[in-house]
Amino acid sequence: MNTSGSTLDPDVPKKKLTKESFRQGLRIFRYVLPYRTKFIIGMVLLALSSATVMAFPWVIGKLTDAANGRPFVLPNGDALTIDYIAIGLFVIILFQGVFSFGRIWFFTQVSEFTVRDIRQALYRKFVTLPIPYFEKNRVGAITSRITSDVGQIQDTFSLTLAELFRQITTLIVGTVFIMMVSVKLSLFMLATFPPIVLLAMFFGRKIRILAKATQDELAKTNVIVEETLQGINTVKAFTNEQFETNRYTASLTNTVRAALRSNRYRGGFVSFVIVGLFGGIILVLWRAATLVAAGQMTIGDLTSFALYTIFIGASVGGLGELYGKVQSTLGASERILEILDEPSEPTHRPRMAGIAPLQVRGDIDYQNVAFSYPTRPDLPVLKDISFDIQAGEKIALVGPSGAGKSTIVQLLMQFYELSAGKILIDGRDVRLFDLTELRGHIGIVPQETLLFGGSIRENIAYGKTDATDAEITEAARKGNAWQFISSFPEGLDTVVGERGIKLSGGQRQRVAIARAILKNPAILILDEATSSLDSESEKLVQDAMDELMKDRTSIIIAHRLSTIRKADKILVIDGGRIVEQGRHEELSNSENGLYANLLKLQFELS
């Protein structure tokens, strides 16, 4: 097994080559179906190219016999001289060249298109999988499905299948040919091969197990790289560069150890095949020489026989390796199919003809909502949450860290299923809405805005991908983002993200607000940033938020006193329950209330 970078999930159980796993793996072939004509042409060319290869030793035998004064006689009685036979060989090789080119051409097309379709299907599946899936599986492991597992399948369609077909035909046709040349010698030859095959299979099994171990170790090293590079700020802030380097080195050492062990067996396998194979050839040649000496065989037949034997031997040797490849492919295709079989969120249901688009007013009603995260089912995060909001009202959620505020708003988007209770929007259970349509009416301004690599224009238009320039500019103006955008020489085309300029926290928030304004949702979720901005930036953000909240039902996870003061109702959350609710004035006057205490801590002291 090489260590070229394939990252397989160490948690995936090893797949044995059984009838069932084979049947399962073959399901990946449905992606080949659209290209079946090309595939069939490729297979025909492959068969033809195999046939020309198999004809070669036979004609060489005839050439040798012609050299020994036994010209080849055609069925019509014409005798072919050495020159003609040699020309025949040339023609065969020419055809072989043409067929091989065609086979590669067609198989490459099939594999490229098939792999594109599989990747596309996987990606579409990824983005429609429910959030809990991503919490239960590591992103690195998921992405390796779309890279290395699909790559494995690509190898199969472009190379392994052809190889497998060729080896098997060589084995079968070769055996038939040698039988035609000399039954006695063939039986002798065949008696020497089964033991080699059996031993090769045993070796193959062992190698496979070790190869899997190498891949697992490699996957672990890749996880370290991914995690630490993603969190490079944390690594540096904790000055853990050396610690991480050591961790990575230790993991690499394990990979090398596993790879060396696996390759020791591979080396053994190769030398075993060489010794076994050539030993077998020597035995067969010895027997053949005896037959020729006794006049029971011609030199030409012996030549053909020897060449076929080499072909057969090589294909037996190659089969061991192919067996391993087929297994990896089955494993890879099973992992891919497993993901494709995962249930998606019920998004993007096609609307039935004649039904008007969903209208949302924005009344929200939480009724006895209880919830635990699927990754920690025994830890109730929300317990019996009930509140209602009239359309257009502004609700502030406040409470200590970990109280469950973000969880409350995530449930409105239906990122998770409730453990108990109901959430109603406009008096209707959210589960009865079309998920895509419903989410289309909810806007969100998160605490940390994720800007995608690209222009500011693209980032704002993320709220409405078909927005016109005028709409985008208008949204940027309302979101108080226009001042800084227009100060950049490239304006809306300024590139942000990894390869572009870095926007400040306040600027990013205003882009997010412009994005939400463009989306124009009935319901708004605002997660205020805890980090304070300078007062000018704060004012710009605040004004933009006020503009955004106009005439919309808004739920704000509030950290700013100014927001809280303006809220129609404040819900104080603690330990997954609403412990107090009311307006700012009422709550702040209740001496021993949590709200009054929080206020003191959070605002007055600062």
Ligand SMILES: Nc1ncnc2c1ncn2[C@@H]1O[C@H](COP(=O)(O)OP(=O)(O)OP(=O)(O)O)[C@@H](O)[C@H]1O
């Ligand atoms: N994806 C998740 N999987 C499992 N547990 C989670 C997840 N997200 C949050 N939790 C847990 O749920 C509880 C509530 O978290 P939540 O983020 O809702 O709190 P919060 O009130 O918004 O806190 P903060 O103000 O710090 O953001 C916490 O104990 C947290 O550890």
